[in-house]
Amino acid sequence: MAYEAKPLPFNKQLIGISEKAIQIHHDKLYTGYVNKRNEIEEKLETVDRSSANATYSDYGELKREESFAANGVVLHEYYFSVLGGEGQPSGDLIAAIEANFGSYDKWLEDFKAAGTVARGWVVLAYDFNTGKLHNYLCDAHNHGGIWGAMPIIVLDMYEHAYFIDYGSDRKTYIEDYMKNLNWEKANELFATIKK
Numbered sequence: 001m002a003y004e005a006k007p008l009p010f011n012k013q014l015i016g017i018s019e020k021a022i023q024i025h026h027d028k029l030y031t032g033y034v035n036k037r038n039e040i041e042e043k044l045e046t047v048d049r050s051s052a053n054a055t056y057s058d059y060g061e062l063k064r065e066e067s068f069a070a071n072g073v074v075l076h077e078y079y080f081s082v083l084g085g086e087g088q089p090s091g092d093l094i095a096a097i098e099a100n101f102g103s104y105d106k107w108l109e110d111f112k113a114a115g116t117v118a119r120g121w122v123v124l125a126y127d128f129n130t131g132k133l134h135n136y137l138c139d140a141h142n143h144g145g146i147w148g149a150m151p152i153i154v155l156d157m158y159e160h161a162y163f164i165d166y167g168s169d170r171k172t173y174i175e176d177y178m179k180n181l182n183w184e185k186a187n188e189l190f191a192t193i194k195k
């Protein structure tokens with residue numbers, strides 16, 4: 001059954017990030033990943049597996065782009081899910097951040113630095129492999145993710161996420177992202193993970 005695009009989970013004007021930018025991001029880019037993921041899954045039903053080849057084959061290209069499209073969908077859903085908040089750090093997640101990083105400020109310093117260098121994503125994740133929170137960096141949807149690490153706070157650093165409103169000013173975009181962060185939602189995700 002085809003995967004369906006999820007609606008934008010908030011209905012308010014964000015600080016700094018324009019409605020136009022969010023609309024293009026959600027309705028065209030994110031929805032485009034959903035459509036491509038469905039197209040790939042449909043083609044995989046009938047593709048010729050007997051000609052699978054490591055250099056080039058229809059099957060090989062579909063499998064490579066499957067992870068790109070699927071992670072493009074998932075990471076955008078996490079990104080949108082933690083926007084639309086008040087940006088006030090709170091809850092058990094803060095206590096865990098302080099325990100894992102030394103302090104909230106130390107975590108934030110690393111998260112912002114990762115945002116400054118990332119070409120794709122920064123993900124605060126709970127890593128089941130280590131039992132700890134960690135900031136991971138992905139330069140593309142399917143490059144850099146750690147299996148067994150559950151995303152909690154996901155920051156989109158692809159240029160499409162900020163260029164319309166900020167040009168090349170990544171720093172201000174990251175600062176505004178933090179002002180729009182929905183800590184209640186992030187705490188919900190963390191509570192689900194802890195179960």
Ligand SMILES: [Fe+2]
Nearest residue numbers: 029156158161
């Ligand atoms: Fe994006």
